[in-house]
Amino acid sequence: DGGITQSPKYLFRKEGQNVTLSCEQNLNHDAMYWYRQDPGQGLRLIYYSQIVNDFQKGDIAEGYSVSREKKESFPLTVTSAQKNPTAFYLCASSTENTEAFFGQGTRLTVV
Amino acid sequence: RKEVEQDPGPFNVPEGATVAFNCTYSNSASQSFFWYRQDCRKEPKLLMSVYSSGNEDGRFTAQLNRASQYISLLIRDSKLSDSATYLCVVILTFTDKLIFGTGTRLQVFP
Numbered sequence: 501d502g503g504i505t506q507s508p509k510y511l512f513r514k515e516g517q518n519v520t521l522s523c524e525q526n527l528n529h530d531a532m533y534w535y536r537q538d539p540g541q542g543l544r545l546i547y548y549s550q551i552v553n554d555f556q557k558g559d560i561a562e563g564y565s566v567s568r569e570k571k572e573s574f575p576l577t578v579t580s581a582q583k584n585p586t587a588f589y590l591c592a593s594s595t596e597n598t599e600a601f602f603g604q605g606t607r608l609t610v611v
Numbered sequence: 612r613k614e615v616e617q618d619p620g621p622f623n624v625p626e627g628a629t630v631a632f633n634c635t636y637s638n639s640a641s642q643s644f645f646w647y648r649q650d651c652r653k654e655p656k657l658l659m660s661v662y663s664s665g666n667e668d669g670r671f672t673a674q675l676n677r678a679s680q681y682i683s684l685l686i687r688d689s690k691l692s693d694s695a696t697y698l699c700v701v702i703l704t705f706t707d708k709l710i711f712g713t714g715t716r717l718q719v720f721p
Contacts, residue, residue: 531707542617542698542713543655550707558708590654592709597643597702600709602654 503527506591506603512611513578513585521576521606523591530595532574536560537588546589549574578608586610614638615701617712624719628689632715634699635681643702644675644682648695649714655698658684689719 504525513519523532531550535543545558549568563582568574574593578585586609594600617634624630636644644661659666661673661682672685682699696714703710 533709535711543711545708545710548708556708588652594707594709597707599645599657599660600700602656605654 504591504593504601504603506589506606508606509604511606511608513608515610516580518577518579519608521578521589521591521608523574523576523603524572525574525593525601526572527593527601528571528595529593529601530571531593532568533592533594533600534558534564534566534574534576535590535592537590543590546576613713614710615699615712617699617715619713619715621716621718624689624717626689626691626719626721628719629685629687630689630717631683631685632697632699632717633681633683634712634715635679636701636710637680638701638703639680640704641680641701642704644673645700645702646671646673646682646684647698647700647711649698650695655711658697686717689717691719691721693717694719 507522533548534546544560547566549555565577589606591603592600615636646658647655648658649655661675665674670687674683696716698714699712701710
Protein backbone atom coordinates (compact mmCIF):
# COMPACT_ATOMS: atom_id res chain seq x y z
CA ASP A 501 0.00 0.00 0.00
CA GLY A 502 1.23 3.50 -0.78
CA GLY A 503 1.47 5.89 2.06
CA ILE A 504 3.53 7.87 4.49
CA THR A 505 4.86 6.30 7.67
CA GLN A 506 6.12 7.98 10.80
CA SER A 507 7.90 6.23 13.61
CA PRO A 508 7.82 5.88 16.48
CA LYS A 509 4.27 6.75 17.43
CA TYR A 510 5.32 7.73 20.95
CA LEU A 511 8.78 8.91 21.99
CA PHE A 512 10.16 9.94 25.33
CA ARG A 513 13.28 12.03 25.58
CA LYS A 514 15.40 13.07 28.51
CA GLU A 515 16.35 16.69 28.73
CA GLY A 516 19.56 17.43 26.86
CA GLN A 517 19.22 14.53 24.44
CA ASN A 518 18.87 14.65 20.68
CA VAL A 519 16.20 12.45 19.14
CA THR A 520 15.39 11.65 15.53
CA LEU A 521 11.88 11.15 14.19
CA SER A 522 11.50 9.02 11.10
CA CYS A 523 9.32 9.83 8.08
CA GLU A 524 9.17 7.57 5.02
CA GLN A 525 6.89 7.78 1.97
CA ASN A 526 6.42 5.53 -1.03
CA LEU A 527 4.12 7.87 -2.92
CA ASN A 528 6.94 9.15 -5.14
CA HIS A 529 6.24 12.67 -3.86
CA ASP A 530 8.88 15.34 -4.36
CA ALA A 531 7.93 17.60 -1.46
CA MET A 532 8.02 16.64 2.19
CA TYR A 533 7.18 18.63 5.32
CA TRP A 534 7.51 18.60 9.09
CA TYR A 535 4.97 20.33 11.31
CA ARG A 536 4.65 20.74 15.02
CA GLN A 537 1.28 20.89 16.77
CA ASP A 538 0.78 21.89 20.39
CA PRO A 539 -2.44 21.09 22.28
CA GLY A 540 -5.35 23.13 20.97
CA GLN A 541 -3.14 24.83 18.41
CA GLY A 542 -2.70 24.74 14.65
CA LEU A 543 0.15 23.26 12.64
CA ARG A 544 3.39 25.19 12.50
CA LEU A 545 5.91 24.49 9.76
CA ILE A 546 9.36 23.42 10.95
CA TYR A 547 11.14 22.48 7.71
CA TYR A 548 10.16 21.50 4.21
CA SER A 549 11.93 20.02 1.24
CA GLN A 550 10.94 20.36 -2.40
CA ILE A 551 13.58 18.04 -3.77
CA VAL A 552 16.31 15.64 -2.71
CA ASN A 553 19.34 17.29 -1.07
CA ASP A 554 17.51 20.56 -0.59
CA PHE A 555 15.36 21.90 2.24
CA GLN A 556 14.14 25.21 3.63
CA LYS A 557 13.42 26.48 7.10
CA GLY A 558 9.85 26.99 8.08
CA ASP A 559 8.52 29.30 10.75
CA ILE A 560 9.95 27.50 13.79
CA ALA A 561 13.17 25.81 12.63
CA GLU A 562 15.30 26.74 15.64
CA GLY A 563 16.36 23.67 17.61
CA TYR A 564 15.56 21.27 14.77
CA SER A 565 17.53 19.80 11.88
CA VAL A 566 16.60 17.71 8.85
CA SER A 567 18.19 15.87 5.95
CA ARG A 568 16.86 14.76 2.57
CA GLU A 569 19.37 12.29 1.19
CA LYS A 570 16.68 10.14 -0.40
CA LYS A 571 13.40 11.07 -2.01
CA GLU A 572 11.52 8.68 0.24
CA SER A 573 12.94 9.83 3.56
CA PHE A 574 12.89 13.09 5.53
CA PRO A 575 14.05 12.52 9.13
CA LEU A 576 13.71 15.26 11.73
CA THR A 577 16.18 15.62 14.59
CA VAL A 578 15.02 17.45 17.69
CA THR A 579 18.17 18.78 19.27
CA SER A 580 18.91 19.76 22.84
CA ALA A 581 18.71 23.38 21.69
CA GLN A 582 14.94 23.03 21.36
CA LYS A 583 13.81 24.21 24.78
CA ASN A 584 10.22 23.02 24.66
CA PRO A 585 10.10 19.96 22.44
CA THR A 586 7.04 18.24 23.91
CA ALA A 587 4.49 18.26 21.06
CA PHE A 588 2.79 16.27 18.34
CA TYR A 589 4.99 16.08 15.22
CA LEU A 590 3.43 15.51 11.83
CA CYS A 591 5.17 14.67 8.57
CA ALA A 592 3.51 15.18 5.21
CA SER A 593 4.31 14.79 1.53
CA SER A 594 2.86 16.19 -1.66
CA THR A 595 3.60 16.72 -5.31
CA GLU A 596 3.14 19.71 -7.61
CA ASN A 597 0.64 21.80 -5.67
CA THR A 598 -1.63 18.87 -4.97
CA GLU A 599 -2.99 17.94 -1.58
CA ALA A 600 -0.65 16.75 1.16
CA PHE A 601 -0.85 13.35 2.81
CA PHE A 602 0.08 12.97 6.45
CA GLY A 603 1.67 10.30 8.53
CA GLN A 604 0.00 9.32 11.79
CA GLY A 605 2.29 11.55 13.79
CA THR A 606 4.80 11.13 16.60
CA ARG A 607 4.05 12.30 20.14
CA LEU A 608 7.27 13.45 21.75
CA THR A 609 7.43 13.93 25.49
CA VAL A 610 10.37 15.23 27.48
CA VAL A 611 10.79 13.43 30.78
CA ARG B 612 -0.54 39.48 10.11
CA LYS B 613 -0.69 35.69 9.84
CA GLU B 614 -0.45 34.24 6.35
CA VAL B 615 -3.61 32.20 6.85
CA GLU B 616 -6.25 33.10 9.43
CA GLN B 617 -9.27 31.27 10.71
CA ASP B 618 -11.78 31.91 13.46
CA PRO B 619 -10.79 29.29 16.08
CA GLY B 620 -14.35 28.84 17.28
CA PRO B 621 -15.64 26.66 18.77
CA PHE B 622 -18.79 26.61 16.74
CA ASN B 623 -21.45 24.73 18.70
CA VAL B 624 -24.39 23.79 16.46
CA PRO B 625 -27.33 21.37 16.73
CA GLU B 626 -27.69 18.41 14.43
CA GLY B 627 -29.22 19.43 11.12
CA ALA B 628 -27.89 22.95 11.22
CA THR B 629 -25.95 24.66 8.45
CA VAL B 630 -22.61 26.13 9.43
CA ALA B 631 -20.03 28.10 7.48
CA PHE B 632 -16.35 28.76 8.08
CA ASN B 633 -14.17 31.35 6.44
CA CYS B 634 -10.44 31.44 6.01
CA THR B 635 -8.47 34.48 4.82
CA TYR B 636 -5.02 34.45 3.28
CA SER B 637 -2.61 37.32 2.92
CA ASN B 638 -0.38 36.28 0.02
CA SER B 639 -1.94 36.98 -3.37
CA ALA B 640 0.56 34.52 -4.89
CA SER B 641 -1.34 31.68 -3.24
CA GLN B 642 -2.15 29.10 -5.84
CA SER B 643 -3.90 26.08 -4.37
CA PHE B 644 -6.38 25.77 -1.55
CA PHE B 645 -7.71 22.90 0.52
CA TRP B 646 -9.86 22.09 3.51
CA TYR B 647 -8.65 19.41 5.90
CA ARG B 648 -10.41 17.77 8.79
CA GLN B 649 -8.56 16.82 11.98
CA ASP B 650 -10.04 14.65 14.69
CA CYS B 651 -8.69 14.86 18.22
CA ARG B 652 -5.16 13.43 18.50
CA LYS B 653 -5.14 12.31 14.87
CA GLU B 654 -3.45 13.48 11.72
CA PRO B 655 -5.26 15.90 9.35
CA LYS B 656 -7.04 14.34 6.42
CA LEU B 657 -8.10 15.98 3.19
CA LEU B 658 -11.75 16.97 3.15
CA MET B 659 -11.82 18.71 -0.22
CA SER B 660 -9.86 20.84 -2.63
CA VAL B 661 -11.12 24.32 -3.37
CA TYR B 662 -11.46 25.31 -7.00
CA SER B 663 -11.95 28.75 -8.48
CA SER B 664 -15.41 27.82 -9.69
CA GLY B 665 -16.41 26.41 -6.31
CA ASN B 666 -17.09 22.76 -5.67
CA GLU B 667 -19.52 20.59 -3.80
CA ASP B 668 -19.23 17.14 -2.28
CA GLY B 669 -22.43 15.95 -0.73
CA ARG B 670 -23.23 18.18 2.25
CA PHE B 671 -19.99 20.14 1.87
CA THR B 672 -19.46 23.16 -0.38
CA ALA B 673 -16.18 25.01 -0.77
CA GLN B 674 -15.73 28.38 -2.44
CA LEU B 675 -12.81 30.61 -3.32
CA ASN B 676 -12.90 34.38 -3.57
CA ARG B 677 -9.57 35.53 -5.02
CA ALA B 678 -10.51 39.21 -5.07
CA SER B 679 -11.12 39.23 -1.32
CA GLN B 680 -8.55 36.50 -0.62
CA TYR B 681 -10.69 34.08 1.31
CA ILE B 682 -12.01 30.57 1.05
CA SER B 683 -15.12 29.21 2.68
CA LEU B 684 -16.55 25.88 3.73
CA LEU B 685 -20.29 25.31 4.12
CA ILE B 686 -21.63 22.24 5.88
CA ARG B 687 -25.32 21.51 5.49
CA ASP B 688 -27.42 19.19 7.64
CA SER B 689 -24.69 18.82 10.27
CA LYS B 690 -24.13 15.37 11.76
CA LEU B 691 -22.66 14.46 15.11
CA SER B 692 -19.78 12.88 13.20
CA ASP B 693 -18.89 16.26 11.68
CA SER B 694 -17.50 17.33 15.07
CA ALA B 695 -13.80 18.00 14.42
CA THR B 696 -11.34 20.77 13.70
CA TYR B 697 -11.38 22.12 10.15
CA LEU B 698 -8.11 23.44 8.77
CA CYS B 699 -7.69 25.54 5.68
CA VAL B 700 -4.48 25.13 3.72
CA VAL B 701 -2.84 27.38 1.17
CA ILE B 702 0.01 26.53 -1.18
CA LEU B 703 2.17 29.40 -2.38
CA THR B 704 3.01 29.59 -6.07
CA PHE B 705 6.40 28.14 -7.09
CA THR B 706 7.36 27.14 -3.56
CA ASP B 707 5.30 24.06 -2.66
CA LYS B 708 5.10 25.59 0.79
CA LEU B 709 1.94 24.42 2.57
CA ILE B 710 0.62 26.91 5.05
CA PHE B 711 -2.07 25.88 7.52
CA GLY B 712 -4.57 28.01 9.30
CA THR B 713 -4.94 27.44 13.04
CA GLY B 714 -8.18 25.56 12.51
CA THR B 715 -11.83 26.07 13.41
CA ARG B 716 -13.34 23.71 15.92
CA LEU B 717 -16.86 22.45 15.25
CA GLN B 718 -18.98 20.71 17.86
CA VAL B 719 -22.32 19.30 16.73
CA PHE B 720 -24.71 18.42 19.56
CA PRO B 721 -27.87 16.27 19.55
